Amino acid sequence: MPHVFEIVAKDGAGRVGKLYTSHGIIETPAFVPVINPHLPVISIHDLKKLGFELFITNAYLIYKDEKLRELVLRKGIHDAFNWNKAIMTDSGAFQLMVYGDVEISNLEIVEFQSKIGVDIGVILDVPIYKGSIDYRKKFINETIRRAKEAYEAGYVTEDSRTIWVGPIHGVPYPSLLEYSVKNMTRYPFSMYAVGSIVPLMENYQLVQLIKSAVVVKSKLPTNYPVHLFGAGHPAMFALFVLVGFDTFDSAAYALYAKDNRYLTPYGTYHLRDLRYFPCDCPICTEYTPQELMKMDSMHRQHLLAMHNLYVAQAEIRRIRQAIYEGTLWQLVAKRASSHPEIARAYKWLLDKRNLKAYQFFEELEPVFKNKGLMITRDEERYLPVIRRYRERIIDRIFLWSDKVIISTPEGSNDLPTLIGAQVLILNSVFYVIPREIRHVYPLFQHMSPYSGIDPSALDFTERFIEYLREKGVKEIYVYDTREENAKKLAERLNIEEIYSGQDVGIISQEQEELFRAKAILRYQFGPGAEDIIEKVQIEYSPTTGRLRKIFAADVTKEEIEKVIIPEIEKHIEKREKLGKPIPSDPLQEMFIDKGKIWLLAAVTPMHFKLVPHPLLAYRMWQKFRDELRYMIIINEEAEPFVRAGRTVFSKFIVEVDKNIRANDEVFVLNEEKDLVAYGRAILSAREMMDFKRGAAVENRWGFKR
Incomplete structure (x- = not known):
C-alpha cells in the first residue's frame, strides 16, 4: 500500500500526521493498545468509548486457537472483533523472543494476516536482545531474508491493501541499525518499526534507545510512518514523538493494572499509596483509591486499565497540541523532571557536543513556531532553533x-x-x-x-x-x-x-527604516536579499508601534507592467465578486495617487516574519532564480492549479533548495524557472522530496501566466 502517510504539523522531529488505512485515517502520533485475544482486560466497546482508532492484537495467538482462527478466516478480523476501524497485528515475534520458537513459518503468518484482512501487518521478524555484534547480525540477516521472502511471494508489494511493516533491529549499535535500515528499505514496506527494545525499556536505558532512534530516523526516508514496539508509559510518549516515532504499542496499561499500578504522565503510583487520585478521568472522578482497593481484583483491574488508557489518550492529545503550538520540546522538558533517565535522554539530545543530533533536528525543525520559547533547563540553551540562529547570524x-x-x-x-x-x-x-x-x-x-x-x-x-x-x-x-x-x-x-x-x-528616520527592512530581509532570506530594496516606506501597528508593513518606493516600469497591474487586476476581480465598487482608473487610484508605493511584505505580529507580496516575490525570483534560493520547482502537471492558488503537493515537486525548512516563506517555479506562486513551506526540503502524499506548500498567491 504505497504512500500511506502525510504530515499535517511539525515540531522537532515529531509530526502530527495522517496514516491512511483500509478502515479509515489514523491521526498520529497514536498510542496503539495491545489487545490479548484470549484475556482482554478491556472490551471493544471500551476502546470505542476511549476514542481509539487502532488497536494491535497477536496474529500468532489467533492462529494457534483453532476456533478463533476459523472465526476470523470466515468473518474477517474486523467482523470477528466487531470493530469497523483499523486493526494492526503482530506476527508472533514476542513469543519467539520468550519461548525461542514458534510453530509457524514467516510466510504462513504473513498469508494468515493477509487473508483475515488486517490493516497493518508485520512479517515474522527475529528479535535480538543480547550477544556480540556478529551474533546479532545473523538474526538481522534472517529478518532481512524473511522480508525478501514476503516480497517475492507477492505479499509485500506497493499495491497491497495491507500496510506491511518492516522491522528494524540492531539497537543499540549504530552500525547494525544502519545495516538493517539499508537492507529493509530495499523492499516496498509502507511502514517501519523499531524492535528489540524491551531490555532497554525495562532498565530505563532511554539514552541508548534515543541514540538508536536518531540513527534510524536519520537513515530512513522521511515519508514513512515509524512504529516503536513495546513503549507504553505515557511519561515517555513525548520524548518518543520528539525523536520521530509516529505510533507505539504496549500492553503496559493492562499489566500495570493487574499489579495495582496507576499511570500518570509523570510517573507511576501503587494504588495502595494513593489517598487521592491526581486525575479527573471518569474512573478517578467516580471512585476513590480506597474504593478501588476494596473491589474484587477483576473489576479493579478493568477500572485501572481504563484509567491508564484515559491517561495515555490524554497525553497523546497533549502532544499533538504541543506540536501544533511548537512547544513539544517544552513538554518533553516537563516530562524530564519526572524521571532522571528521561532527563538524561533529553540532556543527551541537547548536548552542545552532540553534532549528529543537532544536524538531525535542524533539518526537520520549523524556523518559526506559534509560541515562544520557555527555557527552564541549562541544556535548552542548545535547542536546535537557538543553535541555528547562532550559526545563521554569522553571515546573515x-x-x-x-x-x-x-x-x-x-x-x-x-x-x-x-x-x-x-x-x-x-x-x-x-x-x-x-x-x-x-x-x-x-x-x-x-x-x-x-x-x-x-x-x-x-x-x-x-x-x-x-x-x-x-x-x-x-x-x-x-x-x-x-x-x-x-x-x-x-x-x-x-x-x-x-x-x-x-x-x-x-x-535619518528614512535610513533607519531602510536598514531595518534590509536587516530582516537578509536574516530571513540570506546574504544579498537586502539588495532588492533601496527605498521603502514603513507602516507601523497603531497599538504596539511595531513594524507591520513594508512598501517599496522604488518601483520600476517593468514591475508596474509585470507585477502591479496584474495584482491590481486580481484585486478588481475579487471586488467584482464581492459586489464592491470598482475604481474608474485602478492604477491611478491604487498606485499613482498613493505616492507610487507598493506593498512588498507584511510582518506577522507573532513571529515578526516577512510574508511576501507579489512584488517581493518577483524581486527575489529575479535575483535568486539561478541558485533557487528558497525556491521550489514543480512539474507541468501541477502548474495551472498552483497558478490558480491551489496547494502545492509534494508529489509534484521535482527540485528544492535544500536549505528550506518548515514555515519558511518560499517561491514556486516551473521547470523553465518562471515564477508560478509563493507561499509557506509546510515541510522541510528533505521531506518535500521524500513525500508523495500531502501538502508541501500553503499557497499564498498564484501568478497568472
Whole structure:
C-alpha cells in the first residue's frame, strides 16, 4: 500500500500526521493498545468509548486457537472483533523472543494476516536482545531474508491493501541499525518499526534507545510512518514523538493494572499509596483509591486499565497540541523532571557536543513556531532553533555601519534609535542580537531564568568581534548604563573603548527604516536579499508601534507592467465578486495617487516574519532564480492549479533548495524557472522530496501566466 502517510504539523522531529488505512485515517502520533485475544482486560466497546482508532492484537495467538482462527478466516478480523476501524497485528515475534520458537513459518503468518484482512501487518521478524555484534547480525540477516521472502511471494508489494511493516533491529549499535535500515528499505514496506527494545525499556536505558532512534530516523526516508514496539508509559510518549516515532504499542496499561499500578504522565503510583487520585478521568472522578482497593481484583483491574488508557489518550492529545503550538520540546522538558533517565535522554539530545543530533533536528525543525520559547533547563540553551540562529547570524547579519556598539540588554534600551553606530545586544541565550532584528522569532519570543551574560555568550562575542573587523568594522564600543559594568565587559571582550556619548554620527528616520527592512530581509532570506530594496516606506501597528508593513518606493516600469497591474487586476476581480465598487482608473487610484508605493511584505505580529507580496516575490525570483534560493520547482502537471492558488503537493515537486525548512516563506517555479506562486513551506526540503502524499506548500498567491 504505497504512500500511506502525510504530515499535517511539525515540531522537532515529531509530526502530527495522517496514516491512511483500509478502515479509515489514523491521526498520529497514536498510542496503539495491545489487545490479548484470549484475556482482554478491556472490551471493544471500551476502546470505542476511549476514542481509539487502532488497536494491535497477536496474529500468532489467533492462529494457534483453532476456533478463533476459523472465526476470523470466515468473518474477517474486523467482523470477528466487531470493530469497523483499523486493526494492526503482530506476527508472533514476542513469543519467539520468550519461548525461542514458534510453530509457524514467516510466510504462513504473513498469508494468515493477509487473508483475515488486517490493516497493518508485520512479517515474522527475529528479535535480538543480547550477544556480540556478529551474533546479532545473523538474526538481522534472517529478518532481512524473511522480508525478501514476503516480497517475492507477492505479499509485500506497493499495491497491497495491507500496510506491511518492516522491522528494524540492531539497537543499540549504530552500525547494525544502519545495516538493517539499508537492507529493509530495499523492499516496498509502507511502514517501519523499531524492535528489540524491551531490555532497554525495562532498565530505563532511554539514552541508548534515543541514540538508536536518531540513527534510524536519520537513515530512513522521511515519508514513512515509524512504529516503536513495546513503549507504553505515557511519561515517555513525548520524548518518543520528539525523536520521530509516529505510533507505539504496549500492553503496559493492562499489566500495570493487574499489579495495582496507576499511570500518570509523570510517573507511576501503587494504588495502595494513593489517598487521592491526581486525575479527573471518569474512573478517578467516580471512585476513590480506597474504593478501588476494596473491589474484587477483576473489576479493579478493568477500572485501572481504563484509567491508564484515559491517561495515555490524554497525553497523546497533549502532544499533538504541543506540536501544533511548537512547544513539544517544552513538554518533553516537563516530562524530564519526572524521571532522571528521561532527563538524561533529553540532556543527551541537547548536548552542545552532540553534532549528529543537532544536524538531525535542524533539518526537520520549523524556523518559526506559534509560541515562544520557555527555557527552564541549562541544556535548552542548545535547542536546535537557538543553535541555528547562532550559526545563521554569522553571515546573515546586515552590517550598515563601520561603527558598532556592543551593549547589555539594559543599555540597548538607553541608546538612541537614530544613532550612527550599529547596536548589537548581548544575550545569554542567543549571544549576540542585532537591534534591527530583535523582534524576529525566537529572539524576542523567549523567556529564560538567566539575568547575567553567560561566559559562552562572551566567548562567542569575542569571535564575532573578530569577524566584524574582517568585514570592515573600524570602531567597536562597549556600553552599559552602569559604567563599572561596561568597564568589566570591555576588559573581558578586549575592547578598548567604552561608549559614553562619543560622536558616532546620526542617521535619518528614512535610513533607519531602510536598514531595518534590509536587516530582516537578509536574516530571513540570506546574504544579498537586502539588495532588492533601496527605498521603502514603513507602516507601523497603531497599538504596539511595531513594524507591520513594508512598501517599496522604488518601483520600476517593468514591475508596474509585470507585477502591479496584474495584482491590481486580481484585486478588481475579487471586488467584482464581492459586489464592491470598482475604481474608474485602478492604477491611478491604487498606485499613482498613493505616492507610487507598493506593498512588498507584511510582518506577522507573532513571529515578526516577512510574508511576501507579489512584488517581493518577483524581486527575489529575479535575483535568486539561478541558485533557487528558497525556491521550489514543480512539474507541468501541477502548474495551472498552483497558478490558480491551489496547494502545492509534494508529489509534484521535482527540485528544492535544500536549505528550506518548515514555515519558511518560499517561491514556486516551473521547470523553465518562471515564477508560478509563493507561499509557506509546510515541510522541510528533505521531506518535500521524500513525500508523495500531502501538502508541501500553503499557497499564498498564484501568478497568472
